[in-house]
Amino acid sequence: MALEHAILVSLAEKTASGYDLARRFDASIGHFWKASHQQIYKVLGRMESDKWVESHLVAQDNRPDKKVYSITGEGRDELHRWLSLPTPIEALRSEFAVKMRGIRFGDQEAVLADVHVRRAAHAAQLAFYEANAAKHYPDPASLKNDELGAYLVLRAGILAEQHGLNWCDEILQVFGSER
Amino acid sequence: MALEHAILVSLAEKTASGYDLARRFDASIGHFWKASHQQIYKVLGRMESDKWVESHLVAQDNRPDKKVYSITGEGRDELHRWLSLPTPIEALRSEFAVKMRGIRFGDQEAVLADVHVRRAAHAAQLAFYEANAAKHYPDPASLKNDELGAYLVLRAGILAEQHGLNWCDEILQVFGSER
DNA sequence: ATTCCCATGTAATTAGTTACATGATTCG
DNA sequence: CGAATCATGTAACTAATTACATGGGAAT
Known part of the structure; x- marks a missing residue:
């Protein structure tokens, strides 16, 4: 909670x-x-x-x-x-991952179309975060203590979107080279 | 649902x-x-x-x-x-990120100790996934269609743990170089 | 003796979503 | 004239967690 x-x-x-x-x-x-x-x-x-x-x-x-x-x-x-409390490791819960696991039980083309949509969403969000970072934190080395928190979560956002993007690319590559 | x-x-x-x-x-x-x-x-x-x-x-x-x-x-x-339905983009919900955002309102040392714990957990999980990948999918290029789903989510696990690990390292680096 | 594994559930509570409700002001 | 923004809520419902409950067999 x-x-x-x-x-x-x-x-x-x-x-x-x-x-x-x-x-x-x-x-x-x-x-x-x-x-x-x-x-x-x-x-x-x-x-x-x-x-x-x-x-x-x-x-x-x-x-x-x-x-x-x-x-x-x-x-x-x-x-x-x-x-100061230890943070419980949160279970990641991904409907998208469930779909990828089950892709062979559905229409592969339709699922891959969804992967393309996701990929685009990740790319757009990444661009948004990166623009933000360039604007607000041009010089990360000189950040004051009270700015570090917001900077770090922005970095987490960037890393997360890159991660999402990378996974989409792997999926598309695996199914792309198959045909 | x-x-x-x-x-x-x-x-x-x-x-x-x-x-x-x-x-x-x-x-x-x-x-x-x-x-x-x-x-x-x-x-x-x-x-x-x-x-x-x-x-x-x-x-x-x-x-x-x-x-x-x-x-x-x-x-x-x-x-x-x-x-075949489009997958809604799931909201990521991270208590850990909330803590990082609020780190300046608490005991920095205690929070960073938690970051170390998390980092170790990510490293352990990554090693587990990688051992699994080496054992079950030594040759990803030759996977059969009915194995692709399980392989792809394992890859997602690996990418997610690397992402978690990278973020922990960034956090520790930012606070490490500060002192 | 005690704990773990097997196996299936009910009950109570909390968290979260969706729908509904109201009403003024500002913008196109 | 219609939609969006500002502003605060209630009600109904669904999903999820936590606690409780039972009972045999195997392992330490």
Whole structure:
């Protein structure tokens, strides 16, 4: 149950409303942890009862009021505690891998068409991450301590997309040379 | 909801009891799709109602009876249909990445100790996969069509572990050169 | 004696998804 | 005029985890 902790990290970086968090979980943080707004609102409610976060209403011009959440001292303690815990090795769960395992029971051409689609998606995402890296981290050697976290997960994104791309290429190569 | 389809793939390869499936999901298939025995029994029940699989009791010596499941024609049709469907891009969900993003809010040494543990786990798993590959697929170029699926997911395992290992090394390098 | 393997399940709970709901403002 | 953005939720459902339950045989 790490959504709580993903929210704590995000709020430790910067206060946010549930809506703001939902957008962050659609973009940067969302590349390694997805969450819908419904789920975020639910969890924020629980976290506020637990005193990990607190909120105050902010009125805005021409916009609905928003409830801005910030992390509490207790929240920071919990985040610190959780960060020192050993991380359980997460099971990777890939529907795509199940399909590749079972490819001989289906229409090979149709499955390979899907592989091409995936390959293109990985390539596009990789290009996006690389553009980001070039823009925000042109000189990784001189990063400040508070930038390292975001930089490292961006690197993880790049490595993950390269990995996805490489696997697609291997699949296509294996089936390509067969015919 | 792809557990059904993972089971269909597994049963299309070879008939099995719920217990057998649970062991397969602990080993080979489990490297890319985890499932507990409780969940497998539940889903098998549903799949039998849907006529995707059928079972018959087999008595054994000195062992409890077992219910051996096999895939039906309808199950094969469903598997074929599903294989041709575009695969939704799965959200990767990594608690470890959340920690790396938030490393500056915790005890850096403790987090890096966890990175070392992970690195070792990736290295061990990689060695295991590579030993498997050397043993079962010494000559990938001459694989038969019905072996390609298993070979490709093993390759995916190898690539994934290398990716995990590479990221750990980058993390350690970034924090290592800092001090 | 105790633990592990074989074998199959139920019950309770938590996490997550999908659908539904509302309402103002801004942009094309 | 319609769609998108801002903003916050509830309700129903599905999937998955954890705990509980049983019972024989084999191995240490």
